[in-house]
Amino acid sequence: MMALPAAARGLVACAALCAAALAAPALRPDAHTPWTTVALLAALYAFCELPARCRLLGRASGGAAPLGAGTFFPVLLAAALLLPPAAAALTALPGALAARVEERPAGPRRVWRAAQLAVAAWAASRTAELLGGPAALVPARFPRILLVALAAAVVFSLVLTALDGAVRVAAERRPVRTAWRGLLVPALAPHTVHGLAGLTTAVLWRSPYGPVAALFVLLPMYLSCWVFAQYHRERAAHQATVRALVQAVDLKDTYTRGHSERVGRASVLIARELGMAEERVEVIRFAGILHDVGKLGVPTRVLRKDGPLTPEERRVVELHPEYGHEIVRGIGFLGEARAAILHHHERMDGSGYPYGLSGHEIPEFARVVAVADAFDAMTSTRSYSRARPVGTALAELRRCAGTQFDPRMVRALARALDRHGWQTAVTSDEPTPPASTVPLLPGPRPHAPGAMADPGAPLHGPHPFEPSTGPRPYGEPVPGAGPGAAPVSRRGRR
Template identity: 80%
Template sequence: EVFRALAPHALAAPRFPVLLLPAAAAAATFCAVLAALDGGVLVAAERHPPRTAWRGLLTRSLGPHLVHGLAGLMMAVLWRSAYGPPAALLVLLPMCLSAWVFDRYHRERAAHQATIRALVQAVDIKDRYTRGHSERVGRASVMIARELGMPDDRTEVLRFAGILHDVGKLGVPTRLLRKDGPLTPEERRVIELHPEYGHEIVRGIGFLGEARAAILHHHERLDGRGYPYGLSGHQIPEFARVVAVADAFDAMTSTRSYRRARPVPA
């Protein structure tokens, strides 16, 4: 409709429809090269498994780059039309709107990251023995997710779950978290409330999605002897099972107040 209103002479030119095919081919080629390079970086620098490194990269970038390529072609056609450069500048309006939406998305993402960092720092300050534990569990959860072939959007939420799995310790008395030696049964029962405290803390944070269930259930056990609800097997959410494995591994390989770290091979 924009072409019909602003550039009837350009539409009538026989060369314009012919230009659509090479313009689309150029945009698709650019997307393919970009996806190949992105996947190579993920494999080489971030140790992604090759079978999943390129998954979804091409399809995610194809749409935006085809739209931008079409916008560039529209600007070129309008520029060469009888209406000249002023008509071509109208293409910039939707492009500016697109840039604004993109900027808002990244600002929102940065706000999410800041919220998570603040919560993790609060836990680390309160429980000095597990400082850095949350970040390590987040990284280990991502490694497991990649081996399972989870899509990137779920992997990102799972990372949040791993990082925030112990946020409920903010509701546990500091003297219990820093106690040297074993806990009494009463003290252990208080500690075991931290998944429910954590779920209450993050319940209103919408972007966490499935991560909230992982925070609540990461101490359930497959045999049903875990807490807080004694779920078993596949009753336990998938995210909670992944975080439980990552949490247990990091706990066993870290020095705590009540025991020394076990070697990784063991």
């Protein structure tokens, strides 16, 4: 326990002592504890945690534990309805102590989880006992027994939430006023469903069919929990992959930190306004977030160059969509996002890059991201340019609709902004810190006095990463901007 703060060690010790005190009455000779039921339920709960503990079963289930510690609560809630409070507390101990622990120190974490579940099971059983639940199981009296089960599940959830918040305060040193935020509401719905499954299990357990029939309730419930857990593990892996790529881009080009997340948000607004299915909306969010991942293939000296770009350097930067496509080619879950990363600089009139596609030859996702990308570039305040008002940016997008942008996407963004509004965070308006002090997580920076451009000064010229801000369409080359012509300033890289 030496790795834990003193307050956390004290909390774990107090929880363990409390759980022991609550379970102790079941061990008295005169307690008449139904040990057969206790043993069966404890073994069943431990078996439900076994895949998370056993490496062989974990590999057989796809390389990841199907469930974490204490996630399969129907067994504990069935015990709360079938057993006296002290005996119900005992059923949680073997499975919780044997459950897999991902983080160290493992010993105190197991003790804490076992004590937490024992106390919660005791409280749920005591609630059911006070409401006459055990007597209503045989014969099952509905809806009374249903209300008893729901009350037990709510109390079970409240106790777990209270203890989770307490450990946040003690071990993570979170402020008391925020430690319980976001814990109870997400837990109530699944705990209520588990309570209903526990009720069905308890009713069948006490029925003439006996405990074997109860397993037919728990098996499909367990499989559904397994699938749900696998889905969330996969989703978390996807999010981690995207976050790692975005961090890499933001650390390499600090001028536009936060731009990727905002482009993802604007892309989602457009997609939802177009009525896209939710699974496509999630993919288009990835497309917006990762649209500039190809910057990783552009030399850092070019990305951070303060002087003008040479024609050769400009040609290098215009390869970033192809670099991005190569980087994400093997990431299967991105789906249509890969095409958006490759083609988000194409133009409706065919004058874009890298392949000069036109009109509906350009993939739909790329047309969405192009509008979101341009909108954020124009409405973001950076050290080298002042943000345009949302209305001005929309007017510019409308002016370029049909030549550079898909008019349908521009109209969808305008409707979405009328409904939801838009808030931008100030980005890249401080001098770039030394490499050792660049934060690991991307995010907005506080505004630096004097960093905003003079409102009357002309904005910087166009670049493959930045729109033209003169009277010509967004991103349209100014005279002399092409190969062999006068170089273009580096500032404004998008």
